[in-house]
Amino acid sequence: MKEIVELSDKEITIDRNEFLKVKGSIDTNLYYIESGSLRIFVLDDYEEQTIRFGYKENLIVSLDSFLTGKPSDLYIQAIKKTVVKVITKEQIEKFLETENNRNLWTKILENLVLQQMEREIDILKNSPKERYERVLKRSPQLFQEIPNRHIANYLRMSAETLSRLKKS
DSSP states (O other), X not given: OHHHHTXXXXXXXXXXXXXXXOTTOOOOEEEEEEEEEEXXXXXXXXXXXXXXXXXXXXXXXXHHHHHHOSXXXXXXXXXXXXXXXXXEHHHHHHHTTSHHHHHHHHHXXXXXXXXXXXXXXXXXXXXXXXXXXXXXXXOTTHHHHSOHHHHHHHTTSOHHHHHHHHHO
């Protein structure tokens, strides 16, 4: 991943609650989080559904828009003041001219897809307790970086249920 981060020649700071991306925008950038934390969510009938988090040393992107060049339904919002390195699609495309780099990029994309699939399966078939335990095992740092209300939404449970699970 270091090789991709080094492509960046631009850094931006996003204040707490500010949006990096909003629904309907086209995202031609990939972002590497230097500090802070972000969440990706969709808004449906005025209800937010968090689908991903990013914090220090993570890549974050509206992947649908980045890959297709079409507007995305996703929002990316800073949970706290966040500094990101911006890597443009052009920089990525130039980087992909060598086979070694294409292999690295493929591994990064595979990892993103597998994480998303694992989470979807979790939500569909596991109890709130199992979802909590799996995310705690997979990403213990999440609980240091992200407020409980966002984690609860991500895990599709109430903040009270999450609080109860954390205590037990």
